[in-house]
Amino acid sequence: MNAVTGPLESALAELLERFHAAEAVALGRAISLVENERPGFEDFLHEVLRVGPSAARIGFTGPPGAGKSSLLSVVATIWRTRNEQLGVVAVDPTSPYSGGALLGDRIRMSDLATDPGIFIRSMATRGSLGGLATTTKEVIDLMDAFGFDRVLVETVGVGQTQIEITAAADTVIVVLVPESGDAIQAMKAGLMEIADIFVVNKADRPGADRLVKDLRQGLHLRVGTVLESEPVYHGLDLDRIRRKESGEEFKGPGWSPPVLSTVAQSGEGVEHLMDMIEAHRSWLEESGELEERRRARGKVRIQDVVDRELRRTAWHSDALLAVLDQGLDRIQKGKDTPYSVAWDIVNRLLR
Amino acid sequence: MNAVTGPLESALAELLERFHAAEAVALGRAISLVENERPGFEDFLHEVLRVGPSAARIGFTGPPGAGKSSLLSVVATIWRTRNEQLGVVAVDPTSPYSGGALLGDRIRMSDLATDPGIFIRSMATRGSLGGLATTTKEVIDLMDAFGFDRVLVETVGVGQTQIEITAAADTVIVVLVPESGDAIQAMKAGLMEIADIFVVNKADRPGADRLVKDLRQGLHLRVGTVLESEPVYHGLDLDRIRRKESGEEFKGPGWSPPVLSTVAQSGEGVEHLMDMIEAHRSWLEESGELEERRRARGKVRIQDVVDRELRRTAWHSDALLAVLDQGLDRIQKGKDTPYSVAWDIVNRLLR
Numbered sequence: 001m002n003a004v005t006g007p008l009e010s011a012l013a014e015l016l017e018r019f020h021a022a023e024a025v026a027l028g029r030a031i032s033l034v035e036n037e038r039p040g041f042e043d044f045l046h047e048v049l050r051v052g053p054s055a056a057r058i059g060f061t062g063p064p065g066a067g068k069s070s071l072l073s074v075v076a077t078i079w080r081t082r083n084e085q086l087g088v089v090a091v092d093p094t095s096p097y098s099g100g101a102l103l104g105d106r107i108r109m110s111d112l113a114t115d116p117g118i119f120i121r122s123m124a125t126r127g128s129l130g131g132l133a134t135t136t137k138e139v140i141d142l143m144d145a146f147g148f149d150r151v152l153v154e155t156v157g158v159g160q161t162q163i164e165i166t167a168a169a170d171t172v173i174v175v176l177v178p179e180s181g182d183a184i185q186a187m188k189a190g191l192m193e194i195a196d197i198f199v200v201n202k203a204d205r206p207g208a209d210r211l212v213k214d215l216r217q218g219l220h221l222r223v224g225t226v227l228e229s230e231p232v233y234h235g236l237d238l239d240r241i242r243r244k245e246s247g248e249e250f251k252g253p254g255w256s257p258p259v260l261s262t263v264a265q266s267g268e269g270v271e272h273l274m275d276m277i278e279a280h281r282s283w284l285e286e287s288g289e290l291e292e293r294r295r296a297r298g299k300v301r302i303q304d305v306v307d308r309e310l311r312r313t314a315w316h317s318d319a320l321l322a323v324l325d326q327g328l329d330r331i332q333k334g335k336d337t338p339y340s341v342a343w344d345i346v347n348r349l350l351r
Numbered sequence: 352m353n354a355v356t357g358p359l360e361s362a363l364a365e366l367l368e369r370f371h372a373a374e375a376v377a378l379g380r381a382i383s384l385v386e387n388e389r390p391g392f393e394d395f396l397h398e399v400l401r402v403g404p405s406a407a408r409i410g411f412t413g414p415p416g417a418g419k420s421s422l423l424s425v426v427a428t429i430w431r432t433r434n435e436q437l438g439v440v441a442v443d444p445t446s447p448y449s450g451g452a453l454l455g456d457r458i459r460m461s462d463l464a465t466d467p468g469i470f471i472r473s474m475a476t477r478g479s480l481g482g483l484a485t486t487t488k489e490v491i492d493l494m495d496a497f498g499f500d501r502v503l504v505e506t507v508g509v510g511q512t513q514i515e516i517t518a519a520a521d522t523v524i525v526v527l528v529p530e531s532g533d534a535i536q537a538m539k540a541g542l543m544e545i546a547d548i549f550v551v552n553k554a555d556r557p558g559a560d561r562l563v564k565d566l567r568q569g570l571h572l573r574v575g576t577v578l579e580s581e582p583v584y585h586g587l588d589l590d591r592i593r594r595k596e597s598g599e600e601f602k603g604p605g606w607s608p609p610v611l612s613t614v615a616q617s618g619e620g621v622e623h624l625m626d627m628i629e630a631h632r633s634w635l636e637e638s639g640e641l642e643e644r645r646r647a648r649g650k651v652r653i654q655d656v657v658d659r660e661l662r663r664t665a666w667h668s669d670a671l672l673a674v675l676d677q678g679l680d681r682i683q684k685g686k687d688t689p690y691s692v693a694w695d696i697v698n699r700l701l702r
Binding site: 299328 | 393394396397400401402403642645646649650652653654656657658660661662664665666675678679682683685688689690691692693694696697700701
């Protein structure tokens, strides 16, 4: 196993030094190291994460075409005028076959791409069956540890990717447009539960006021209700059980998600959005919710890393692969089932 | 661990007996047992799967609104007139929050719902982060073992759910409509790789001929080309590596996916589709591809069950949960990172 057994291998130690010296090139290399799960990447993350998180992590999610990238670009540009250092992670759902990222939205960020105070990384979701890959969350951690004031995460909201952003961001902004459907659809998609701030973008289009009103009503209905079925994150079942036992809800009390209107193109409503982002940050810090969320994130990460490590141990062992192959032969001959073979392998693995 | 340590507990032994006697009620109960992962469900599956697969497993996938359910209903009705016994598993993508299945399409199957020769089960994808849940595949196995001539699986094609159907069905039918986009989108979505048969349904609408032609051209382009990036199934990485090493492609040679036109409403083209399903079955059996696919399926199942078992062992152990909690405290105090805690847990787990 790829454990912390001693000092980093010398090339990684040098990379770490340059990373700590805030060299952008070192951040890029560190991201590649992690993305490709090259030898020592977890040791590197361990070293980097010795200093806890400090960046404000802000997630932008919503359906394709809602203008997430435009909105992100506008707020990022304003933060840059205030000299804030920014990291951006844009997650693209891709065909598991083509492996390529859809670049459409990215191109619109090109004004920012030449600014040395902002570091943009586009990531494919390739290889991950839905949800945000552990790797993606690790890249967000790298950006945080690198020293950015804010790390902005953009995910195209497609099913669970949208939901999982809560496991990566402190503040989740759900961006909708009048065309993206009504409040009932938003409720069905679980957006009421994940949004810290709702933004109805392209608010100059017909139907915007109606959507704002319906979302507010939908949120109002939610207050005080206990969700019938709780979200299930991979590895978060324990949390769920505990919340159920204690009667807590997922979101801490005291924050009612505002529903804002923006027109990213003209900048209308953007300052208000930025004020609400700050207000949410203050609430997070004062209420203790930030610490809660970071702890929940730590738990998810531990479970993810354990699961990844267990899988790797199981399926990179020649001895176990031989057991697997022989098992498949015996299944074909009707002498075994996948279950008896699986049990054999588990018994060989565990203490 | 929940291993095969001896005879089934008596209630399950009785259920098994009634299952083998082909009582529909027993099938329903067995499905509930598996769906809810109640104690002994894997032992039950082990017993049931001692007899290998025999049903023809036929998957229908495609975008929402393509008419998959209608098409499935039409072919199922014809097979029923030939007195074939049919199992149907309909998989719905659902909000991870609401937990409920979208029933729209299901209702259209109501003509068949009263026929005792067909057993329909609608399943939510709840809890699974994309892809077909292991549970869903286990239910398909149950239907196969119950003795149906065919098991029909319908999945709404949303990202990887669509792809994963290849891990559950022998014959994958991709259903498109003129409105569902062009051949390039289909290629991007990886449909060229998974389809054994393409169906352009609602072929009386404008654009149908064009889509048929484009799909054929797209398929033609594919012949002889090696995919640049191979599909990654959870747990199938080994296969991928081996295929890459040996230069094999995923699909065996000798079958060119036909592109058919149907109008499910009027029945136009349906007989032709059924002929092609039979032709594909013959090819599967004669080429050895069926055995290959079943073996690949067995491998995925073993890996899924091992991973599930490892996770369960890790996160249901009070001792390890205590390690996790203490680790979170140490992380908060800056004395540990998620990685050092994870390594501690893995070292405690593994031999």
